[in-house]
Amino acid sequence: MEASKIMDYPLYNSFTFVKGIGLKTEATLKELGINSWNDVIKKQCPELFPKRKWSAIWNGVNSAMDALKTLNVSQLTSLIPKTQHWKMIPNFIDRIAYLDIETTGLSPRYSHITTIAVYDGSKVHDFVRSDNLDEFPKFISKFPAITTFYGKTFDIPFIKREMGLEFNQIHFDVCFLLRKLKIKGGLKKIEKRFRISRGGLEDLDGYTAVLLWNRFRKTRKREYLETLLAYNNEDVINLEFLLDKSYNLLIRKEQLFTPPLELLKKKIKNPFQANKRVIGAILGRNTNLYS
DNA sequence: GACGAAGTTATCTAACGGAC
DNA sequence: GTCCGTTAGATAACTTCGTC
Numbered sequence: 351m352e353a354s355k356i357m358d359y360p361l362y363n364s365f366t367f368v369k370g371i372g373l374k375t376e377a378t379l380k381e382l383g384i385n386s387w388n389d390v391i392k393k394q395c396p397e398l399f400p401k402r403k404w405s406a407i408w409n410g411v412n413s414a415m416d417a418l419k420t421l422n423v424s425q426l427t428s429l430i431p432k433t434q435h436w437k438m439i440p441n442f443i444d445r446i447a448y449l450d451i452e453t454t455g456l457s458p459r460y461s462h463i464t465t466i467a468v469y470d471g472s473k474v475h476d477f478v479r480s481d482n483l484d485e486f487p488k489f490i491s492k493f494p495a496i497t498t499f500y501g502k503t504f505d506i507p508f509i510k511r512e513m514g515l516e517f518n519q520i521h522f523d524v525c526f527l528l529r530k531l532k533i534k535g536g537l538k539k540i541e542k543r544f545r546i547s548r549g550g551l552e553d554l555d556g557y558t559a560v561l562l563w564n565r566f567r568k569t570r571k572r573e574y575l576e577t578l579l580a581y582n583n584e585d586v587i588n589l590e591f592l593l594d595k596s597y598n599l600l601i602r603k604e605q606l607f608t609p610p611l612e613l614l615k616k617k618i619k620n621p622f623q624a625n626k627r628v629i630g631a632i633l634g635r636n637t638n639l640y641s
Numbered sequence: 642g643a644c645g646a647a648g649t650t651a652t653c654t655a656a657c658g659g660a661c
Numbered sequence: 662g663t664c665c666g667t668t669a670g671a672t673a674a675c676t677t678c679g680t681c
Contacts, residue, residue, distance in 0.1 A: 375669080403656090433647080456681045457643070503645050504680040525679070526647060536679060556681035646678090653672070661664085 360606040361437040362387050367430045368410035387411045423494050423520055435520055436527050439597045447493035448589040451505045452559045452582050458511040464563040469586035474621055476579050487515050497593050499537045500525040527596040544595060546588050550624045553633055554581045561632050573625045580622035
């Protein structure tokens, strides 16, 4: 990675990732003309500034800089507090796996995964139970970073429990990034807020995904599986836009003078299409379940 | 309804610096 | 070197929230 590019990223102007340095100390440093990691490396400890704190900052900045240059995920996760991981989004933007799972229910104890969709920024990869689900662990291990919506609480613990898989990646959870911006609500509500169309999938939700899987298992008709995959894929494709949007709003909120990410609405087309007849049948047959 | 992550608030602890 | 008041970061307890 080019050194000049690293300098554009928000982490470069922040010191609060160093243990013992808070917002007040960071503000003091900026008043003393220490605005960036580059200033720490080039300059001496300012007069009247505690030498021990300066030493901690110098060590922290050098370690973080090394880890960012090599994208050393384990070193970065130990250095940078979780609340500041979002500042690394531009560092990983071309290496993120956007993922979402569908299951037979909410409890990992009594339910199991039916499908997993992973969008790599150019293509969606689907993993289906009783077909290729066992290929997921090897596939996801190639990515240094993942993005989910509420995955820290739902998707990842579910996958860990069912597949025994450990995730070592940097994890950007769009749900919690939006909460920082006081934007709350489920994925579908947030997509509406940002005017993201779901192309014929508006009426579906997690529960109808369960019904689609059950119908597919019973009938073995591809149209049920393909509608479920269309729904699953739509979630991960839209995650990219939501991650970029959240990042841009966060840098504006925190008044960080770094370039925003380019917003690409629907960069790719969903490889599966929702079958209107299937959706009608699922919704019509189960209207009583929504009351 | 269970679960777990993050935010919020209150309290504790450690470091700093001035006075002696 | 020691004491003590001030400041700021760390920690704990509690609350809120969204997942299929």
